[in-house]
Amino acid sequence: MRGRRMKLRDTPSVSPALWRALPCPAAELRLELVLPSGQTFRWRESSPGAWTGVLGDTVWTLRQERDRLWYTVYGGEAGADTDRLLREYFQLDxxxxxxxxxxxxxxxxxxxxxxxFPGVRVLRQDPVECLLSFICTSNNHISRITAMIERLCRAFGRHLCHLDAQPFHAFPSLAALAGDDAEARLRALGFGYRAKFVSGTARAITEGLGVEGLHQLRTAPYAEARKVLCTLPGVGTxxxxxxxxxxxxxxxxxxxxxxxxxxxxxxxxxxxxxxxxxxxxxxxxxxxxxxxxxxxxxxxxxxxxxxxxxxxx
Known part of the structure; x- marks a missing residue:
């Protein structure tokens, strides 16, 4: 698979990098079980066995073959840094x-x-994206949450590229979601009561804990991290x-x-x-x-x- 390039329509300026592979037996990871299981809402099966989505500010396509996790990225180069990002995201260690x-x-x-159901593991996601996405899960189903997060990213996130006429956007910044009109815009997008929680939490982090403080909760004692998170709008027990x-x-x-x-x-x-x-x-x-x-x-x-x-x- 190394060296193959995917066909892209309507986006001549965006090309995939050469395919790279990481060793990864199916018993350690199965993409078709993990990516659509409600942990994350940014991936779709773009062709049989291939999953395309956004990780960080980059669009990726992943697939598995013969105990290898193959991937390509768009608009950049695949290399040691992307290997590391993927290993960290899937916690392959x-x-x-x-x-x-x-x-x-x-x-x-x-x-x-x-x-x-072998190969089901917990993703190590960006804390901001994970927190705000899961505020949207209240009284909701995976398919509906996925559509909501897509609308959120299209409305507030930076456009990254089009692949096969499908637009891809980065997850919105806290500043974008903390704006004075953010709650009203989210309600117009169908977020209902979740709109005030998403915008309120974005504002609370921006004005208090900060992005760095949220990241530091990864290494904090469980009870301490839970106590801090439960002070944020829409986050409870x-x-x-x-x-x-x-x-x-x-x-x-x-x-x-x-x-x-x-x-x-x-x-x-x-x-x-x-x-x-x-x-x-x-x-x-x-x-x-x-x-x-x-x-x-x-x-x-x-x-x-x-x-x-x-x-x-």
Missing amino acids: VGLRDLYRSWGAADPLFREAAKD KAEAVPVDTHVWRIARQRYGMELGGRSITPRAHQEIGDFFRGLWGPRAGWAQAVLFCADLHKGREPVVSQDRDKES
Whole structure:
């Protein structure tokens, strides 16, 4: 595949770089399971087995073949820096097969559910994009969230290029989303009550924590990071290492027999469910939860990503 170039229509000024490859067995990563599973909303299957999307300020196409992760970028050169970005994005230094074995040994239910879904891993996304995207997930489905994020990027993000007449935009800057008219524009784009949370959080980060402070939360103790995030508009108790939404709540009750009172997710239930799964699966419990979510998604169900919007948000 090295050296092949993709055909582009209507964009003679934008060309793909030569294809490069990273070693990556399917047991460590499966693009068709990870990219459309609700972690990120910037990728689409542009041709069978090929995924095109935006990572950083660059448009990429990815595909897998013979234990290799192949990629090309548009409007730039592929090299050691792009290798590093891709490895960091997919966290390829984390050995997934060993984690699956550990989770399966501790949890026969996980072992059974995950046997047909290897290669599901958690992405290391830009914190600003990840935070603002997940504010949009409240009471929403993946397909609708994807369309919302596309509208958000087209309206507020910098245009990067067209591929096959499809425009690609960078994720908006905080400054763009913190503007005086941002909330009204977001409402006009169909964001509803989420509009004030997106613009309010962009403004709160700009005026307080700052982008650098948000990035530093990656290395902060869990409780401290959670406390800071929960002060932002639209972020509530779902800011968990094991994100507890109605989907996880149902899994806890139906598959694991947890006795949880009531018909909604209370703060106490949040804590109990999170503690249960962290105790069962260990430090990377959120990764194991992502595998079960993906398994349900590919069994013909599109779970609501986050249904219980916090009353105080």
